[in-house]
Amino acid sequence: MIRKIKFASIPVRDQDRALAFYVDKLGFTLITDQPMGPSQRWIEVRPPRGDTGFALFTPPGQEERIGKFTGISVECDDVQKTYEELLAVGVEFREPPKAEPWGTFVVMRDSEGNELVLSGGR
Template sequence: MKIAMTSIHVDDQDRALRFYTDVLGFVTKHDIPMGEHRWITVVSPEAPDGVELVLEPAGHPAVRPYTEALVADGIPFTAFAVDDVQAEYERLTAAGVAFTQPPVAMGPVTTAVLDDTCGNLIQLVAM
């Protein structure tokens, strides 16, 4: 058994796709119309056959209170591994990305937290 996909709820699939590809640098794997919404997945360009991130529409009534509570408490929904948190922080800040936590070293781990513009906080992590 292995993890093939994981989901993140987004309040706007078009904005999310632009952010996750044009800003963060992921690559679109699937973009399939499914009625009102689409089945959209993105992958790391370093692992095109790796884990897919599903940009899931946030239409279910439980999603908004859950994601708003996480954001209000400053809790990231998920984390992405990077080689150098400081370098990514500088690159993304220059691209206009808002961070709620700048890079912080915590022993062997450095983290930073960004706002994905689609209702979520995302943690960047380097070991």
């Protein structure tokens, strides 16, 4: 029986730069950083209060996925406050937070140009 999502993969061009972004700017925890072949490492990071992590890895032949909308949404307690905190440390956003009937959200870009949605908790 499936219990949970272990990780989602985020394609990256520069693993060192991506690791620094997720750990230093977003405050994620490094779970593993292991050699994986001659040109890449298997890197997993996780939000400090989350169960699901991100693998910062690009399968060979999938480089065109880098810098796209990921379809991944991460949750925070206060979108406006988190937006301001992340903006202050250099995180890029598509536009300021937007309030919708279903909740407030903002689209951020990681160090590789990948877009993730930041939304409020329930």
